[in-house]
Amino acid sequence: MSKIEMKTPLVEMDGDEMTRILWQYIKDELLLPFVDLKTEYYDLGLEHRNETDDQVTFDSAYATKKYGVAVKCATITPNAARVEEYNLKEMWKSPNGTIRAILDGTVFRAPIQVKGITPCVRNWEKPITIARHAYGDVYKASEMKIPGPGKVELVYTAEDGTEERVLVHEFKEAGVAQGMHNLVPSIESFARSCFTYALDTKQTLWFATKDTISKKYDHTFKDVFQEIFDKEFKEKFDAAGIEYFYTLIDDAVARVMKSKGGFIWACKNYDGDVMSDMLSSAFGSLAMMTSVLVSPQGFYEYEAAHGTVQRHYYKHLKGEETSTNPVATIFAWTGALRKRGELDELPELMKFADLLEKATISTIESGTMTKDLALITELENVTTLNTENFIKAIRTTLEGLM
Numbered sequence: 001m002s003k004i005e006m007k008t009p010l011v012e013m014d015g016d017e018m019t020r021i022l023w024q025y026i027k028d029e030l031l032l033p034f035v036d037l038k039t040e041y042y043d044l045g046l047e048h049r050n051e052t053d054d055q056v057t058f059d060s061a062y063a064t065k066k067y068g069v070a071v072k073c074a075t076i077t078p079n080a081a082r083v084e085e086y087n088l089k090e091m092w093k094s095p096n097g098t099i100r101a102i103l104d105g106t107v108f109r110a111p112i113q114v115k116g117i118t119p120c121v122r123n124w125e126k127p128i129t130i131a132r133h134a135y136g137d138v139y140k141a142s143e144m145k146i147p148g149p150g151k152v153e154l155v156y157t158a159e160d161g162t163e164e165r166v167l168v169h170e171f172k173e174a175g176v177a178q179g180m181h182n183l184v185p186s187i188e189s190f191a192r193s194c195f196t197y198a199l200d201t202k203q204t205l206w207f208a209t210k211d212t213i214s215k216k217y218d219h220t221f222k223d224v225f226q227e228i229f230d231k232e233f234k235e236k237f238d239a240a241g242i243e244y245f246y247t248l249i250d251d252a253v254a255r256v257m258k259s260k261g262g263f264i265w266a267c268k269n270y271d272g273d274v275m276s277d278m279l280s281s282a283f284g285s286l287a288m289m290t291s292v293l294v295s296p297q298g299f300y301e302y303e304a305a306h307g308t309v310q311r312h313y314y315k316h317l318k319g320e321e322t323s324t325n326p327v328a329t330i331f332a333w334t335g336a337l338r339k340r341g342e343l344d345e346l347p348e349l350m351k352f353a354d355l356l357e358k359a360t361i362s363t364i365e366s367g368t369m370t371k372d373l374a375l376i377t378e379l380e381n382v383t384t385l386n387t388e389n390f391i392k393a394i395r396t397t398l399e400g401l402m
Helices: 017-031 046-051 055-067 080-085 095-103 184-201 217-240 249-256 269-283 310-317 327-344 347-365 387-401
Strands: 010-014 039-043 069-072 106-111 129-133 142-146 150-157 163-171 175-179 205-209 244-248 264-267 289-294 300-304
Touching: 010 055, 010 327, 017 310, 017 327, 017 387, 039 055, 046 055, 055 069, 055 095, 069 327, 095 289, 095 300, 106 184, 106 269, 129 184, 129 269, 163 175, 184 205, 184 217, 184 264, 205 217, 205 249, 217 244, 244 249, 249 264, 264 269, 269 289, 289 327, 300 327, 327 347, 347 387
Parallel strands: 010 039, 010 069, 069 300, 129 264, 205 244, 205 264
Antiparallel strands: 106 129, 106 289, 142 175, 150 163, 289 300
8 A cells, every 4th residue: 555645744853751652653553654754853852952952942843833733742841850860961941831932822632532431520521622821931930049038029121221120029038939921912822712713613711810819910811811802702702602701710620520511721821731631631541632732823733741651661661561541642643644634735644644543542442442541441341452552453443444
């Protein structure tokens, strides 16, 4: 069988630990035998990021602007222990944060549902999509350790040299301080992306922050959303029979537990990070969630919403068998290939992406799955496979569909 042709490369961002192993398995078994895969490769593994002083991360984001579509493996955001483990030059920032800052836009995450796995929250009948702002806040924060008594201030110096100061804290002893920022144009892009996506999918949109405590920072988000909705989207929402409303983040958390699902929940950057993990786990598994960053300029970056599966990687290094779930990483590839096919007008590539997703879900629903799913499925007499054999089982299903 001749391979499916591609015109324009995908930007391929390799990653770390067990997901890096999955990445290669998926390419070898599910992609390269069927697609004449064209990618521009960037190694975002922590060791290579360290070697390049993290320049490779910036280069991969700029390449995404050039080619329009990227697919990214999970990567390590180092903490103090990782600095020592990998002998790093410094504690490099989150690659996702760097890429999102360059591309802007919004991250949309939704659970991958399969028959036989009922959400932990039994009344969730439909998927809940998290819309996560992709710029700023803690991911672009500046921070410092405060060694002893003294004061920390926020200082704004205007172009004409005038200053405005706000006291953060008068320290009497050692502590820590952090300064965050965001940009009104980015918040506006976030709002428009959420409203447009809600209209496209005909889903009600929630937006939640903590404006009662953060009366300037979070309140700005709330105001921008409301202004754009009233001016640009209210009539369209009314015509579509959907609604938009704002609620406090703590009220949203309580409310979501009693909902039936089937809506979009827009969150600031960190809130979206946390809530998407909660939802993916509640719907089945952290490895069962799609994630795509969509920029206002029409750039797309697909990734798995979970981490690098460190514990399984250490087992893998010891030669021990693992049953790591590759589904979210497979769907990152299929999302990128489908979008590439759409932009380049390659229906065969789009069809292949659809078939690979169908093969993945069909394999699970037939009773063949990884250990994390076997522990929660309602199907009986399931077969639990290790990572590599599960991917090979998907290939067998895929070949049957093709």
